[in-house]
Each structure stands twice: as structure tokens, then as C-alpha cells.
Amino acid sequence: MSKRYVAMSTIFVLLILISSATITTSTSATPGRKISKKPALLARYHGNNDENHNNLDVLDTHGRNPWTREDEGSHFPCGYELWFFQVFVRLENGEAWDIGFTVAYFMDRVRGKYTDGVSFYRIKHWSRQSGKCYDFLHPDEFPGPLNITKNKVDISYYNNTMSGIFPNYYFHCEDRENDIITDMYCHAASMPHWVATDVSNGILVWGTSGYFKAGFIPWLEVHGTITINGISYNATGVGYFEHDFGSALLLTPFKPSSLKTMVNNTKICLSAIKWYLDEIFRNGIxxxxxxxxxxxxxxxxxxxxxxxxxxxxxxxxxxxxxxxxxxxxxxxxxxxxxxxxxxxxxxxxxxxxxxxxxxxxxxxxxxxxxxxxxxxxxxxxxxxxxxxxxxxxxxxxxxxxxxxxxxxxxxxxxxxxxxxxxxxxxxxxxxxLLPIKHFSIKIEFILPPKGLGFSVRITSHLAGVEVFFRLQVAPTFDIKFYIQPTPSEMRKYLKIDPARISLFSFH
CATH class of the missing domain: 2.40.370.10 (AttH-like domain)
Structure with missing residues (x-):
């Protein structure tokens, strides 16, 4: 979510941005051996999600109801909307897995009206045993096969689904490329929260294109199944849920919006910068x-x-x-x-x-x-x-x-x-990515009781060199300086791994 920042207001834009994570989808049939499901446990997660029951009657300690039905459902048409689950589970065979599932769409805006854009779902599975990541991303021209509903989470995208309303959710996602299918029932053990509630009442500015809101639930009790290569395993763990939406054009953050929107966004940014600086200086640098x-x-x-x-x-x-x-x-x-x-x-x-x-x-x-x-x-x-x-x-x-x-x-x-x-x-x-090669500067300070001094390291891929200088005055006096090829240049031209090969040095 971002691009070229010319004013301090944009600093805060990025400061409070929430990023999307992964995408998963679900299927109606789960291959592999059958798993016995406990009716009482499933009732806990599904029993109250009927149309006539209001699950948003739980308040936080300040008496606020942070999410409404409208917040949870689709906001089509809008510039950007995303639903995202991230969970960590342990399987019955002892293996630990991380799972990310994202569904999102982006729209363009022409003469004040939203036009078709792109949608995608993304499913990621990580095995904590092997460390391997299984990543599947599928984009479409929006709206394509994506189906969404107002006033609740009710999403279908090919064979993948998300459903529910606070505090109970369910998702099903199929990574057919890696033969992994996941079904998860999620119960919120924490209240929803809007990003930057204290800062800007939950309103996030995105360049000059508009605003968005990002709400999340940081603790879900999760249980379900993961089917890997046709074999299903019971899984339990914890999870996270996020829903973002707004008028912001994430792919073109500096596309102009209405004058009124730009004025309001500037006011929000200035107020947020003041809050940020007050917090920093109150605690002391x-x-x-x-x-x-x-x-x-x-x-x-x-x-x-x-x-x-x-x-x-x-x-x-x-x-x-x-x-x-x-x-x-x-x-x-x-x-x-x-x-x-x-x-x-x-x-x-x-x-x-x-x-x-x-x-x-x-x-x-x-x-x-x-x-x-x-x-x-x-x-x-x-x-x-x-x-x-x-x-x-x-x-x-x-x-x-x-x-x-x-x-x-x-x-x-x-x-x-x-x-x-x-x-x-x-x-x-x-x-x-900027249209220039990598360039970096790092300054490290040697502070008591380790000593007193500093070092500077400058790396330029355009020049193909790394420059290092260190001056230490305590507990002993020492100066070190060298210039050497960058690691990428060593691999490319010298055909060796990076090492301390100096073009010029003294110590």
C-alpha cells in the first residue's frame, strides 16, 4: 500500500497502514479419511450465526460496540476491500503449521465513479517442521467469480469461502497446486479494534486518493482440519482476522480525489502527526x-x-x-x-x-x-x-x-x-521498488561500558562497492577503513561467496 511521499502528512499515511497478508479459499468436499466432528463444539461456533441473532452485543470495557454488521460485510463499490485470516495450529500428529488466507479486490475511479479493477485470493501454508512455504496466488479481473454480501462475512471465490459474523467465523481454502485443503472454525476470544483508534478515530489516509479503515481481531480460538495430499488431520490453535475497506486507491495512492476529501485528509494527517510527536517527546528520545x-x-x-x-x-x-x-x-x-x-x-x-x-x-x-x-x-x-x-x-x-x-x-x-x-x-x-539500485548507510555507536566510538558502513550496488570506517577512542584507540566489492559483485564477477576482499584498507 504506498508510493512517493513529498510531505510530512504522507509520513503518517504509511505509519498507520495495515498490510494484507495471505489468501486462502475453501471447498465443499474434503478428501482423505473422514474426521469425526463434535456436534457440541461445532454448535459453539455456528449456533448463533443466523440472520436474526445479533452477535455484536458484546461491548468492550468502555461500553463501546466497535463493529457493526455494516462494518463486517461488503462495502462494494469502493476503492479497496480485504478480508484476511492468519492462524497458527498444531496437528494431531504433532506438526505445527501457519496458514494465511486473503480475499481482496481493488477498483479504479474515473470521474468520481468506481470502475472494474482486479480481485485475488491468496493461500499460504508454512510447515514449522520443514520451514517450507506453500504459496498460491490467483488474480482475476474484478468482479469475476468473487461473490460478496452486505452486513456479514459471506464470501465465495471459486471453491474457497469465508463466512460468519462476530464472534464466530469459518473459512475453507483449497490450494490445489500443492494439494492442501484447510477448514477452520474460529471463535473470537478478543474484541475487534480499529487501527489508529486513539490516533485518528480509526480513519487511515492513503496519499491523495482517499481513506480507509482497518479493523482486526487479534485472538481467535481455532479448530478444524488440514488435508495434505489426501490425508486429513485435526488441528487446534489461535488466529487473527482483519477486514479493511475504504475509498482509497491502493494501487494509485496519489491519484487526486475530491477537494473536500483532500482537505479532510490533510487535517487528519496533521492531527495524527501532532499525536505522534507528542507521544515521542513525552516519553523522551x-x-x-x-x-x-x-x-x-x-x-x-x-x-x-x-x-x-x-x-x-x-x-x-x-x-x-x-x-x-x-x-x-x-x-x-x-x-x-x-x-x-x-x-x-x-x-x-x-x-x-x-x-x-x-x-x-x-x-x-x-x-x-x-x-x-x-x-x-x-x-x-x-x-x-x-x-x-x-x-x-x-x-x-x-x-x-x-x-x-x-x-x-x-x-x-x-x-x-x-x-x-x-x-x-x-x-x-x-x-x-524504486527505479534505482540498492544504496544504504548504517551508523553504529560504541557506547559505555563497551567503549566509545562509532562506525559507518555505506553500500552502493550502482558503484558495486562497500565502504566501511570505524573510529574507537576508548577503551583503546583504533581506526579501521576499507573498500571492497559488494557481495553481489563478488558473486557476479569473482564467482566466489562474499568475503573480506578489500580493494583498499588500513587498520
Missing amino acids: KMMDSVGWCTDYFVGWDWCWIAFDNGWSIVFTKAAILGNTEGLSPTLLHFTKNGRDYMEICDVYQKVRSFKYIERGDIYIPLDFEITAYKDNVKIFLNFTVKTEMSEAFNKNRSCTFHCCGDVSGHYYDGNIGVSLRGIYSIERSRW
Whole structure:
């Protein structure tokens, strides 16, 4: 979701963007051995989803009903709409799997009226045992075979389906290419929440094209079956559900809309920037041990869902804006302990421990990383470790997405108690590729008690070199400098793996 940002208002646009994740679909017949289903358990998930029963009568602790029937159903015609499930399950044979299922459509706007666009469904399965990712994406000219309904989730797309209304949902998706079929019943164990509720009352601006809303449920109790190569397995676990919709044109974010819309969007952005800066300066700028800028981070966003073993959950979105890769990070983090009260945190710092180089896009995508978040007396530190392959998708408009899953650990501290945290996460990173080669700068600070100094690393794929300089004055004086070919140049011309081959150096 993003493109070229010329004003500070656009910074916030990306800051609070939510990205789509994966797509799944369902079938009416499940091959393989039959599985006995417990009527009482199924009744819990399906019993109240009739047309006359209002499942939205549960309020949060502030007495608010965050979602209506209209919110849950189709908003056709509009610029963009997406439904998305992400679940983590353990099969009866002990294997652990992550599953992502997305259905979405995009429309264009001509002289104020929406016209046909594109729709797609995407199904992703990750095996935690092998780490392998099974990714199936199917696009169509919209509306094509996509069927959607007002006032409830009722979607069919070929043999894939989503259905339900808060708090009960069901999805069925078929990846015929990899012979994996998934049926999942989901019960919401947490309240829905609109992204940026505290920031902008849930309204998200997208360039000059319009606005959208992104609502999510961060904790679903999940059970169902996965059929792999004709053999079905019972599965139980946890999940996440998201629904986005609005007038925004995701594929052309800077296409002009009405003057009134653009004025309102500017007001929202300015108010949001004020909120963001107030939050940052109220907590105080923290000392950072590294900062970085990179062309890979100029346009795009990261979305991440985290489910902890103790029942807490976090959903955060990080803007890939103006090249910032490390240090103070333009992130909006939603944290809940009980599934009813949400804390929105934007004072977030990131440090990347490892990257994966994607040659097709000449882009580096973070793998393992750390974040530290602050709000008042609350501090959350999290360490992310990838455990699966990363799915990759490149589109004609130079946008691309990368999605993987892993384990997370860390701790929470609020001035009174400290809690160790462990759990699982799923993260999708979306980027718009710039028409230039990769260029990055990273500055690392050597701080007491380790010493005193700094280092600078500059990498240019256009020049084909990496330049490194380090100056340390304590506890001992040391200077190091070298210039060497970039890893991609070494592979391309020298036919060897990257190593410390310096064109010029002294130490």
C-alpha cells in the first residue's frame, strides 16, 4: 500500500497502514479419511450465526460496540476491500503449521465513479517442521467469480469461502497446486479494534486518493482440519482476522480525489502527526546504538501479528518511509492483555540482526530483528527469529510482498511487574521498488561500558562497492577503513561467496 511521499502528512499515511497478508479459499468436499466432528463444539461456533441473532452485543470495557454488521460485510463499490485470516495450529500428529488466507479486490475511479479493477485470493501454508512455504496466488479481473454480501462475512471465490459474523467465523481454502485443503472454525476470544483508534478515530489516509479503515481481531480460538495430499488431520490453535475497506486507491495512492476529501485528509494527517510527536517527546528520545537508511525502505510497510503463550497479543504496522531502517521506527503498535483494552504505542525502536537479499528486486528484506516499545511506564522488548521460508510476490506496478513466520521472545515491564514473553508471529513486508539500485548507510555507536566510538558502513550496488570506517577512542584507540566489492559483485564477477576482499584498507 504506498508510493512517493513529498510531505510530512504522507509520513503518517504509511505509519498507520495495515498490510494484507495471505489468501486462502475453501471447498465443499474434503478428501482423505473422514474426521469425526463434535456436534457440541461445532454448535459453539455456528449456533448463533443466523440472520436474526445479533452477535455484536458484546461491548468492550468502555461500553463501546466497535463493529457493526455494516462494518463486517461488503462495502462494494469502493476503492479497496480485504478480508484476511492468519492462524497458527498444531496437528494431531504433532506438526505445527501457519496458514494465511486473503480475499481482496481493488477498483479504479474515473470521474468520481468506481470502475472494474482486479480481485485475488491468496493461500499460504508454512510447515514449522520443514520451514517450507506453500504459496498460491490467483488474480482475476474484478468482479469475476468473487461473490460478496452486505452486513456479514459471506464470501465465495471459486471453491474457497469465508463466512460468519462476530464472534464466530469459518473459512475453507483449497490450494490445489500443492494439494492442501484447510477448514477452520474460529471463535473470537478478543474484541475487534480499529487501527489508529486513539490516533485518528480509526480513519487511515492513503496519499491523495482517499481513506480507509482497518479493523482486526487479534485472538481467535481455532479448530478444524488440514488435508495434505489426501490425508486429513485435526488441528487446534489461535488466529487473527482483519477486514479493511475504504475509498482509497491502493494501487494509485496519489491519484487526486475530491477537494473536500483532500482537505479532510490533510487535517487528519496533521492531527495524527501532532499525536505522534507528542507521544515521542513525552516519553523522551532514547539513546540508540545504531541508525540506518536504505533505498529498500523508501516506500512500503510491514505488518506483524504476535500471539503470546500467556494470552496477550500485539499487532503492529511499521512504515517503510524515507529510508529509515534502524533506530526510532515509524511504527504503530497495538497491545492488549485481556482482548478488551488496547494500548496504542508509537515510541518504537528497531534493530535488524539479519537480512535476505532478493536479487530480482535488488532489495534486502529483514529476517531476524528486535524492537523495543515505550509508553509512559511500560517497556516491551521483543526478539524475532524466523522459522520458515519467506513467500515472495512481485507485481507489474513495481510493488512486492514478502511473508514469513517465526518465534518471538522478550519481556514486559510496567514499573511494578516484569513478565517474560514467548510466542509466535507472522510478518508481511510490502515494498514499492524504486527505479534505482540498492544504496544504504548504517551508523553504529560504541557506547559505555563497551567503549566509545562509532562506525559507518555505506553500500552502493550502482558503484558495486562497500565502504566501511570505524573510529574507537576508548577503551583503546583504533581506526579501521576499507573498500571492497559488494557481495553481489563478488558473486557476479569473482564467482566466489562474499568475503573480506578489500580493494583498499588500513587498520
